[in-house]
Amino acid sequence: MVLLILWRLYGYSARLLKTKLFRTAASNISFPEVWLLLVQYFERVPGFFWVVQRNSFFTMSEILENKADIELYSPHPEVRGMTTLDRAAFKRTIVVPILKVKKEVINKLLKSLKHTTLQRPGLKRVIDDPKDEDSRLVLLDPHKISAEYSLGESEQEILKQFSIDPQVSKYNLELTYDNFKTEEVLRAVLPEGQDVTSGFTRIGHIAHLNLRDHQLPYKHLIGQVIIDKNPGITCSVNKINIIDNTYRNFQMEVLAGEANMITKTRENYITYEFDFSKVYWNSRLSTEHGRIIEFLKPGDVLFDVFAGVGPFAIPAAKKKCSVFANDLNPESYKWLLHNCKLNKVDKKIKNFNMDGRDFLRGPVKEELTKELSLLTKERKNTLHIVMNLPALAIEFLDVFKHFLDGKPCSTDLLPTVHCYSFSKHDNPAKDVQERAEAFLGTSLEGRCSTHLVRNVAPNKEMMCISFQIPAEVLFKNPMEPASKRLRPNEDSPEEKSTSLKD
Numbered sequence: 001m002v003l004l005i006l007w008r009l010y011g012y013s014a015r016l017l018k019t020k021l022f023r024t025a026a027s028n029i030s031f032p033e034v035w036l037l038l039v040q041y042f043e044r045v046p047g048f049f050w051v052v053q054r055n056s057f058f059t060m061s062e063i064l065e066n067k068a069d070i071e072l073y074s075p076h077p078e079v080r081g082m083t084t085l086d087r088a089a090f091k092r093t094i095v096v097p098i099l100k101v102k103k104e105v106i107n108k109l110l111k112s113l114k115h116t117t118l119q120r121p122g123l124k125r126v127i128d129d130p131k132d133e134d135s136r137l138v139l140l141d142p143h144k145i146s147a148e149y150s151l152g153e154s155e156q157e158i159l160k161q162f163s164i165d166p167q168v169s170k171y172n173l174e175l176t177y178d179n180f181k182t183e184e185v186l187r188a189v190l191p192e193g194q195d196v197t198s199g200f201t202r203i204g205h206i207a208h209l210n211l212r213d214h215q216l217p218y219k220h221l222i223g224q225v226i227i228d229k230n231p232g233i234t235c236s237v238n239k240i241n242i243i244d245n246t247y248r249n250f251q252m253e254v255l256a257g258e259a260n261m262i263t264k265t266r267e268n269y270i271t272y273e274f275d276f277s278k279v280y281w282n283s284r285l286s287t288e289h290g291r292i293i294e295f296l297k298p299g300d301v302l303f304d305v306f307a308g309v310g311p312f313a314i315p316a317a318k319k320k321c322s323v324f325a326n327d328l329n330p331e332s333y334k335w336l337l338h339n340c341k342l343n344k345v346d347k348k349i350k351n352f353n354m355d356g357r358d359f360l361r362g363p364v365k366e367e368l369t370k371e372l373s374l375l376t377k378e379r380k381n382t383l384h385i386v387m388n389l390p391a392l393a394i395e396f397l398d399v400f401k402h403f404l405d406g407k408p409c410s411t412d413l414l415p416t417v418h419c420y421s422f423s424k425h426d427n428p429a430k431d432v433q434e435r436a437e438a439f440l441g442t443s444l445e446g447r448c449s450t451h452l453v454r455n456v457a458p459n460k461e462m463m464c465i466s467f468q469i470p471a472e473v474l475f476k477n478p479m480e481p482a483s484k485r486l487r488p489n490e491d492s493p494e495e496k497s498t499s500l501k502d
């Protein structure tokens, strides 16, 4: 009896929907819209409301025409405001269309009807037919079915080919927590109308979230949902301060899962292991790391002043470059050594744990002097200095003023610096160039390139400025051919003319 009334109401609602309430121009109203309208109707009829509730159908008073899609796959409304995850509370029954199909043709049919079958996480779209063991029931997507509960022409054509009766029936499908997507779960829990962005960065088994203030009351639940819905993630953390400390790592709070911060991740085919809570790591820099490595060829020398756990140094060593890597943070240094061993490049990299200025004035100067003391024709390799500490690195550039003065050096093939900086300026390239020039005490006009690495925040860019250090910066008196000073007996006409080349 109840079913009969339901069916009549369904037909009535379909007509109503087409003509009055939603003033839709669509001629084929989909089943979910009709069903939702029906449920709304029940809400106003106390007797039916009880029946509906008992079957876990929920009433939705704020259904909007174009929200039918979201609403159909919404978990039970009682989860709104939940702060401790109760997976069982998400259960909800919806009505979906089904098609009875002989089991011999099921695989072929599924291929042809793949856009019409129901696709939900963790849900089988083919189930046994309790009344006929030779048949199966195929769950269909309610959005692909018309209000008259029939399939479209092309689908009907496919069914004809397989001699399948095109009659579509209804099936009460119970959706559980496992069948909802992260966004659907969070949209149902968080206050209505608020942003539920569930993005995170993955570092091995750790999901790193950056929650907004309005999401904080739900932080543990959000962290658990991310773990549940992403295989391989067993821990979720939220950043609790901005990166403004010396070692550029940030304090974090474990939201859910095991509090194991030692993680292993891969970047550009290289494995890195480190304690994520104690060192700097940013997966968004992988392209930039790769870009710099592209400049290098075997035999080149790379000096990495702020090396972290090695994402420039290790790939450079893998490319058969000589590498000098440094980081002030003892933890970064420890994991840098570890990663050198892990990637079998510990013989190719000399590691240091000192302040960047001391590193430049000590090991870098010593090696540069050695390299530049060779005549250009003997030395084909290039020298690169990477300085990735965007908040401060530019201020370290003054170290290069008269850096090699008094040293017997060639002014050919001088080192190229790749220095990173943040900029909030309207013209970040110009801003970074001007600041670099101020610290170097010379103009870089026409002899530098700037690259936008990434947008860090609204109106804040991370830039990389690359330039060969001008001879007039490195040497007080660059006019004097360095090779002459070095090897007076080997003077050649070309070497005598070596001057301001940078």
Ligand SMILES: C[S@@+](CC[C@H](N)C(=O)[O-])C[C@H]1O[C@@H](n2cnc3c(N)ncnc32)[C@H](O)[C@@H]1O
Residues within 6 Å of the ligand: 246, 247, 248, 279, 280, 281, 282, 285, 305, 306, 307, 308, 309, 310, 311, 312, 326, 327, 328, 329, 332, 354, 355, 356, 357, 388, 389, 390
């Ligand atoms: C932004 S991270 C870059 C790490 C790595 N190069 C990368 O691309 O992922 C900057 C690194 O500089 C280190 N650092 C900060 N101040 C330093 C200093 N004065 N001297 C040397 N290293 C420093 C930090 O410990 C951190 O590992």
